[in-house]
Amino acid sequence: MDPELFEHHLTSRHGRGRAPEGGALGVAGTRLCGDVVRLTLALDDAGERVGAIGWEAEACGATVASLSAVAELVEGIGVLDAARIGAHEVAAELGGLSAGKFHAAELVADALARALGAAVRERGALPAPADGSERTLVAMSGGVDSAVAALLCASAHDAVAVTLELWADEENDDERSCCSAQAVRHARGLAHRMGLPHLTLDLRAEFRAGVVTPFLEDHRAGLTPNPCVRCNGHVRLDAMLELADRVGAATLATGHYARVEHDAERGPLLRAAVDAWKDQTYMLSALAPASLARMRFPLGELTKPQVRALAREAELPVASKADSQDLCFLAGTSRQAFLARHAGIEQMPGEIVDSDGTVIGRHAGHQAYTVGQRRGLGVAAAEPLYVLRTDAAANRVVAGTRAELQTRTVPVRGARLHRDGARVDRVKLRYRAKPLPARLLGDPAPGSHRRLEIALEEPVDGAAPGQTACLMDGDLVIGWATIDRAAAPAQPSPPPAPPARSTSVAR
Numbered sequence: 446m447d448p449e450l451f452e453h454h455l456t457s458r459h460g461r462g463r464a465p466e467g468g469a470l471g472v473a474g475t476r477l478c479g480d481v482v483r484l485t486l487a488l489d490d491a492g493e494r495v496g497a498i499g500w501e502a503e504a505c506g507a508t509v510a511s512l513s514a515v516a517e518l519v520e521g522i523g524v525l526d527a528a529r530i531g532a533h534e535v536a537a538e539l540g541g542l543s544a545g546k547f548h549a550a551e552l553v554a555d556a557l558a559r560a561l562g563a564a565v566r567e568r569g570a571l572p573a574p575a576d577g578s579e580r581t582l583v584a585m586s587g588g589v590d591s592a593v594a595a596l597l598c599a600s601a602h603d604a605v606a607v608t609l610e611l612w613a614d615e616e617n618d619d620e621r622s623c624c625s626a627q628a629v630r631h632a633r634g635l636a637h638r639m640g641l642p643h644l645t646l647d648l649r650a651e652f653r654a655g656v657v658t659p660f661l662e663d664h665r666a667g668l669t670p671n672p673c674v675r676c677n678g679h680v681r682l683d684a685m686l687e688l689a690d691r692v693g694a695a696t697l698a699t700g701h702y703a704r705v706e707h708d709a710e711r712g713p714l715l716r717a718a719v720d721a722w723k724d725q726t727y728m729l730s731a732l733a734p735a736s737l738a739r740m741r742f743p744l745g746e747l748t749k750p751q752v753r754a755l756a757r758e759a760e761l762p763v764a765s766k767a768d769s770q771d772l773c774f775l776a777g778t779s780r781q782a783f784l785a786r787h788a789g790i791e792q793m794p795g796e797i798v799d800s801d802g803t804v805i806g807r808h809a810g811h812q813a814y815t816v817g818q819r820r821g822l823g824v825a826a827a828e829p830l831y832v833l834r835t836d837a838a839a840n841r842v843v844a845g846t847r848a849e850l851q852t853r854t855v856p857v858r859g860a861r862l863h864r865d866g867a868r869v870d871r872v873k874l875r876y877r878a879k880p881l882p883a884r885l886l887g888d889p890a891p892g893s894h895r896r897l898e899i900a901l902e903e904p905v906d907g908a909a910p911g912q913t914a915c916l917m918d919g920d921l922v923i924g925w926a927t928i929d930r931a932a933a934p935a936q937p938s939p940p941p942a943p944p945a946r947s948t949s950v951a952r
């Protein structure tokens with residue numbers, strides 16, 4: 446630390462108490478952790494530079510000095526230069542900070558990133574690069590895949606990185622989650638290390654409304670939702686494409702394993718990735734063609750081992766980071782605990798019945814079961830039993846043999862087709878499942894939203910209502926739909942009622 450610089454900022458408090466008109470707010474820290482900083486940043490009229498900045502804080506001296514230094518540093522500079530400022534740059538303005546005080550620079554960098562991201566989202570208007578080259582916005586989660594995607598983009602294009610804050614659960618914010626504040630910091634560090642400007646986009650409200658709430662509602666209704674398909678299709682990629690426009694980027698790159706087949710006349714289609722095990726086209730299947738036209742997937746032709754090798758070669762600190770395993774907002778908690786805490790969906794014990802309605806056991810709550818599930822039924826039987834369906838209204842789970850589970854027809858609703866449905870020859874009914882030979886029955890007109898049926902060549906071990914059916918022609922995704930409940934099987938008819946004794950009196 447440089448004592449003179451530190452003292453200068455501690456006393457001058459550049460920007461303190463100001464809240465520039467039309468500015469965007471970035472808050473970091475909580476009273477629990479000791480320091481809270483509120484930084485307001487306004488762009489200039491052109492939307493290209495930082496116009497003015499102000500702040501207020503309940504914080505220690507190191508944080509106050511860091512805020513003053515950042516205000517002095519950032520005023521008047523270009524948006525992308527401001528997006529290159531992280532904790533190390535903040536600390537450097539004070540001649541460095543000791544390990545014990547470095548958290549102050551991190552906190553201030555967090556607040557700056559949030560304010561800058563919000564300001565750019567609202568008012569940013571950067572022109573495309575003057576030399577006519579393509580600018581790409583790269584979505585970085587803090588994981589190895591998006592880090593390598595960013596690396597590949599940075600070597601070919603003018604690249605800007607973005608990380609979304611998707612989920613913050615004050616009571617249970619798990620730092621392993623790729624949506625958490627800590628993950629955003631990691632991603633920013635990685636981007637800066639590669640020399641890329643980095644923006645933070647706070648998408649927590651949209652994520653809660655567009656992904657988490659429908660996830661909770663589907664569970665309440667006894668369905669098995671695909672929140673990632675919804676998030677990619679309707680929330681996060683749309684928001685990032687809008688941000689791309691704001692920063693003059695023609696395209697958006699992600700670390701998904703997928704490819705795009707461009708067709709200028711009929712619109713682009715997703716194509717399965719080279720690495721069949723990592724292929725993520727299923728998760729991207731709800732993406733509108735207009736969005737897909739602007740997407741870049743730099744990992745589509747690579748295998749995961751090749752991606753890790755590139756990360757090691759570039760000495761990226763995430764080269765051996767484990768792949769994310771579950772839904773980002775479930776990190777550190779169980780699905781059942783999440784449902785209880787966020788939707789009051791408590792586990793209600795109920796009956797397990799066979800397909801004739803005979804009670805054969807008890808379950809702990811229907812939401813814990815999905816079609817095809819074998820484990821956790823706890824019913825002793827001559828042959829293995831599987832969940833055939835769940836009945837949310839009656840809080841019942843229906844179980845049966847594999848033969849009863851197997852089906853050749855899968856009803857779907859809300860189908861979106863980008864090509865003639867008669868071309869469908871394979872379908873993927875679950876993420877990581879193998880595509881199955883199939884045909885689409887019913888009205889095959891492109892754009893049709895009607896309930897349709899998928900006819901499978903070979904029987905499948907059940908299809909869970911609520912999951913996405915990815916409709917394919919070879920390795921091209923030509924549409925998607927949501928798996929619907931099968932029509933309820935005819936119940937065994939009740940024994941005929943005895944003839945009613947007439948009580949009427951003939952007059």
Ligand SMILES: Nc1ncnc2c1ncn2[C@@H]1O[C@H](COP(=O)(O)OP(=O)(O)OP(=O)(O)O)[C@@H](O)[C@H]1O
Pocket residue numbers: 583584585586587588589590591592594607608609610611623624698699700701768769
């Ligand atoms: N919070 C986020 N902010 C920005 N981009 C994200 C975020 N989460 C995911 N992405 C983008 O979506 C891609 C696929 O996300 P997914 O959750 O499947 O992660 P992943 O396959 O484990 O990739 P990674 O190793 O990059 O985390 C990422 O590679 C990244 O480009």
